[in-house]
Amino acid sequence: MGKQPPIKSAVIPAAGLGTRFLPATKAIPKEMLPVVDKPAIQYVVEEAYSAGFSDVLLITGHNKGALVDHFLQAPELEQTLHARGDVGRLRALRELNKLPELHTVRQESARGLGDAVLTAAEHVGDAPFAVLLGDDLIEPSEILWQQMLEIYNEFGGSVLALMEVSDSDVSKYGIAQLSSTTPLRVTDLVEKPEKEKAPSNLAIIGRYILSPEIFSVLRHTSAGKGGEVQLTDAIATLARDERIGGPVHAVIADVRRFDTGDRLSYLKTVVEFATRREDLGREFTEWLKGFTRGLHD
Ligand code: G1P
Secondary structure, three states: OOOOOOOOEEEEEOOOHHHOOOOOOOOOOHHHHHEOOOEHHHHHHHHHHOOOOOEEEEEOOOOHHHOOOOOOOHHHHHHHHHOOOHHHHHHHHHHHHHOOEEEEOOOOOOOOHHHHHHHHHHHOOOOOOOEEEEEEEOHHHHHHHHHHHHHHHOOOOOEEEEEEOHHHHHHHHHEEEEEOOOOEEEEEEEEEEOOOOOOOOOEEEEEEOOOOOOHHHHHHOOHHHOOOOOOHHHHHHHHHOHHOOOOOOEEEOOOOOEEEOHHHHHHHHHHHHOOOOOOOOOHHHHHHHHHHHHHOO
């Protein structure tokens, strides 16, 4: 096969209702919840640009205001920080300005991840593209994207990132059935199966390379799990018949995944990221140690 067209567009769906975080997410999208002092979405947008995708499209929902504002320049705020000599915070804001311009498109109603991705059809056009779910922070992401892009360059089609999960967790994810070829080939997918019906323990994490044929498949994909149009169901259609949009391959990701869409995982993520911070880490960790000792007394 050989060289494929380069992937320029990355689609970041951030249009969910965020019901697990209500009432915090009543007026702001859940992707704006801070992980220490940076909203979760910023980590994901930065990841997309570092992976080399020059065109980033955010799919927003009913409360998109804060998401869009976050990536706009804020001259007044910058002036104030400048006047105060607050170099550190000014630098953090200017880091944001360095990101290339983001595009946004609005999903009319939250009808599922598949429907959100379909909203990107016009912007992306007839070209393969990447999808990064706004809830999932991945570390280190560079190697994962390199592996996924290598497979894409060689074989075309679509590539998914998978991670092994425990039996009790398979019902939270899209689960893959694989053939034991190299690279791994996805032969089927099931969205959030019961443990007994799961084809494996390999779960889709929120990083995908998709062939543009996914859009026409999505248009014909009826509502699945939870009454929503599922991206997993549409990719399963591609996986079962490679004549539609090429093969679907998988990479078993050797990464850590931080799920900021779930309250408990979110709390763990914030604590871990805080302990690592140069400016806060030492003091926070000291406090945390004392605090947890107190808990065990
Ligand atoms: C979505 C996908 C699921 C995937 C998961 C990864 O589910 O539908 O296939 O495994 O993201 O985070 P959600 O977490 O949005 O319910």
